[in-house]
Amino acid sequence: MNSISKSAHIGANPQIGHFTVIEDDVRIGANCAIGHNVVICAGTIIGDNVRIDGCSVVGKRPMRARRSIFKEEKTLPPSRIGNDCLIGATVVIYCGCDIAEQVLIADGASVRENVTVGADTIIGRNVTIENFTRIGVKCKLESNCYITAYSDVGDYCFIAPGVHTTNDNYLGRTEERFKHFKGVTIKRGGRIGANATILPGRVIGEDAVVAAGAVVSRDVPARKIVIGNPARIVRDVPIEQLLEHQGWE
Numbered sequence: 001m002n003s004i005s006k007s008a009h010i011g012a013n014p015q016i017g018h019f020t021v022i023e024d025d026v027r028i029g030a031n032c033a034i035g036h037n038v039v040i041c042a043g044t045i046i047g048d049n050v051r052i053d054g055c056s057v058v059g060k061r062p063m064r065a066r067r068s069i070f071k072e073e074k075t076l077p078p079s080r081i082g083n084d085c086l087i088g089a090t091v092v093i094y095c096g097c098d099i100a101e102q103v104l105i106a107d108g109a110s111v112r113e114n115v116t117v118g119a120d121t122i123i124g125r126n127v128t129i130e131n132f133t134r135i136g137v138k139c140k141l142e143s144n145c146y147i148t149a150y151s152d153v154g155d156y157c158f159i160a161p162g163v164h165t166t167n168d169n170y171l172g173r174t175e176e177r178f179k180h181f182k183g184v185t186i187k188r189g190g191r192i193g194a195n196a197t198i199l200p201g202r203v204i205g206e207d208a209v210v211a212a213g214a215v216v217s218r219d220v221p222a223r224k225i226v227i228g229n230p231a232r233i234v235r236d237v238p239i240e241q242l243l244e245h246q247g248w249e
Contacts, residue, residue, distance in 0.1 A: 001018070001019065002016060002018065002019065002020045002021070002022070003020075003021045003022070004016075004020075004021075004193040005022060005023050005024045005026065005042075006024045007025050007026070007084070008022045008024065008025065008026040008027070008028070008188075009021070009026070009027045009028065009031065010022070010028045010032075011028055011029045011030035011031070011048065012030040012031065013030060013031045014028065014031075014032055014033075014034070015032070015033040015034065016034045017034060017035045017036035017038065017046045017054065017158055018036045018037070019036055019037045020034055020035075020036065020037065020038045020039070020040075021038070021039045021040070022034075023039075023040065023041050023042040023043075023044075023059075024042045024043070024077070025042055025043045025078075025225070026040050026042065026043065026044050026045075026046070026059075027044075027045045027046065028040070028046045028050075028093070029046060029047045029048035029050065029083065029121045030048045031048055031049045031091045031124065032046060032048070032049065032050045032052075033050075033052070034052050035051075035052060035054035035055075035056070036055070037053045037054050037055045038053075038054065038055065038056050038057070038058075039057045039058070039060075040052075040056070040057075040058050040059060041059030041060060041061070041078075041079075041095065042059065042078070043059065043077075043078030043095075044058050044059035044078050044080075044081070044095075045078055045079070045080045045081070046058070046081045046082060047082045047083035047084070047085070047101070048081075048083045048084070049083055049084045050081055050083070050084070050085045050086075051085075051086050051087065052087040052088070052091075053087060053088050053089040053091075053107070054089045054090075055087070055089055055090045056089060056090060056091040056093075057088075057091075057092045057093070058079055058081065058087070058091075058093045058118075059078055059079040059093065059094070059095045060093070060094045060095065061076070061094070061095055062076075062094055062095070062112070062113050062131075063082075063085045063155075065067070066102055070141055074137045075175070076095045076096040076113055076114070077096050077099070078094070078095060078096075079093055079094070079095050079096065079097045079098075079099070080097070080098045080099065081099045082099055082100045082101035082102070082103065082119070083101045084101055084102045084161075085099060085101070085102065085103045085104070085105070085215065086103075086104045086105070087105050087108035088105060088106045088108070088109065089107045089108075089110050090107060090108050090116045090202070091105050091106075091107065091108065091110070091111075092109075092110045092111070092113075093105070093111045094111065094112050094113040094131075094233070095111040095113055096114040096115075097111055097112075097113065097114070097115045097117075097151050098115075098116045098117070098139070099111075099116075099117045100116075100117060100118050100119040100120075100121075100137070101117055101119045101120075102120045103117050103118075103119065103120070103121050103122075103123070104121075104122045104123065105117075105123045106122075106123060106124050106125040106127070106143075106157065107125050107126075108125050108129050108166070109123050109124070109125065109126060109127045109128070109129075109131070110125040110127075110128045111129045112128075112129060112130050112131040112133075112149070113131050114131050114132045114133075115129050115130075115131065115132070115133050115134070116133075116134050116135065116157075117129075117135045118135060118136045118137030118138070118139065118155065119137045119138070119140060120137055120158075121135055121136070121137060121139040121140070121141070122139070123135075123140065123141050123143070124141055124142045124143040124144075124161070125138075125144070126143055126144045127141050127142075127143065127145050127146075127147070128143065128145075128146050128147065129141075129147045129197070130146075130147060130148050130149035130183075131149050131205040132150050132183075133147055133148075133149060133150065133151045133152070133153070133183065134151075134152050135147070135153045136153055136154045136155035136156070136157060136188070137155045137156070137217030138155060138248065139153060139155070139156065139157045139158070139159070140157075140158050140159070141153075141159045142158075142159060142160050142161045142163075143161045143185055144161050144162050145159050145160070145161060145162060145163040145164070145179055146163070146164045146165060146169040147159075147165055147183075148165045148166055148183045148184065148200075149167055149183055150167055150181065150183035151167070151183030151184050151185070151186075152183070152184075152185045152186070153186045153190050154185075154186060154187045154188040154189070154190065154206070155186055155189075155190065156189045156243055156248065157186050157188070157190045157191070157192075158191040158192070158195040159186070159191075159192045160191075160192060160193050160195075160196070160212065161194050161195075162194050162195040163164065163192045163193075163194070163195065163196050163197075163198070164195075164196075164197050164198070165183060165184045165197075165198045166184075166197070166198065166199055166200050167181055167182055167183045167184075167200045167201075167224075168181060168200055169199070169200045169201075177216075181200075182200055182201040183201075184198045184199075184200070184201070184202050184203070184204070185202075185203045185204065186198075186204040187203065187204060187205055187206040187208075187209045187222070187227070188206045188207070188243070189206055189207040189243040190204040190205070190206065190207070190208050190209075190210075190220075191208070191209045191210070192204070192210045193209070193210055193211045193213070193214065194212045194213070195212055195213050196210045196211070196212060196213060196214045196216065197215045197216065198210070198216045199215070199216060199217050200217065200218050202217070202219055202220070203220070204216070204219075204220045205218040205219070205220050205221045205222030205223070205224065206222040206223070206225045207222055207237055207241075207242050207243055208220045208222055208223060208224050208225070208226070208237070209224075209237055210227070211225065211226065211228075211230060211231075213226035213229075214227055214228055214231040215227055215229040215230055215231060216228065216230075217230040217231065218230070218231070219224040220233075221233070223232050223236055223237045224236060224237065225237055233234075
């Protein structure tokens with residue numbers, strides 16, 4: 001048995017699984033497929049031709065511990081899911097998110113509040129994107145990577161499995177940390193290898209490459225390759241690998 005609010009608007013040709021909850025003022029476009037045990041929270045806006053697999057939640061309100069550095073917003077806007085998106089099983093997308101067209105969010109991913117994701121981006125299995133983060137267009141975030149709060153990932157970026165980003169050099173100690181709290185910036189075309197770690201506030205330059213396992217403690221210049229712990233420059237990115245030679249734009 002489903003629970004669908006009378007104020008929800010569902011477009012033509014819907015497919016809705018069992019035990020699904022669609023709350024007040026939700027708007028769902030045409031030709032959407034909603035799996036079993038899905039919860040679509042109040043006010044959420046979903047475009048046409050969207051698929052949401054079983055046990056996912058869209059538009060979830062955040063929880064705040066008393067010790068959280070984030071203060072509860074009185075009102076967060078509803079989540080928006082663009083046309084032709086694919087949302088896997090057990091995905092949680094919080095309220096205040098804006099997901100553009102043709103985005104794939106794979107099974108088990110978590111997208112926190114106030115996150116924007118650009119068109120044609122792929123978010124892999126069990127990826128976590130924390131709050132107040134922007135992900136650009138045509139990015140690929142592979143399985144189990146972690147994008148910390150207050151980060152900015154530019155267009156055409158590649159982030160390999162197990163990459164971790166950080167935003168607190170003080171590791172939760174002293175009030176001084178709040179003056180320096182900052183995520184990472186990965187500029188257009190930046191690529192990060194598997195299991196790399198990016199320290200707080202660091203900037204990965206346009207078309208730069210961070211090798212697998214590197215620990216980035218300084219900004220990485222554009223079009224340079226860095227390796228090691230701490231990461232150091234070893235050479236330029238090969239010309240044939242630069243975005244301008246890929247024909248993607």
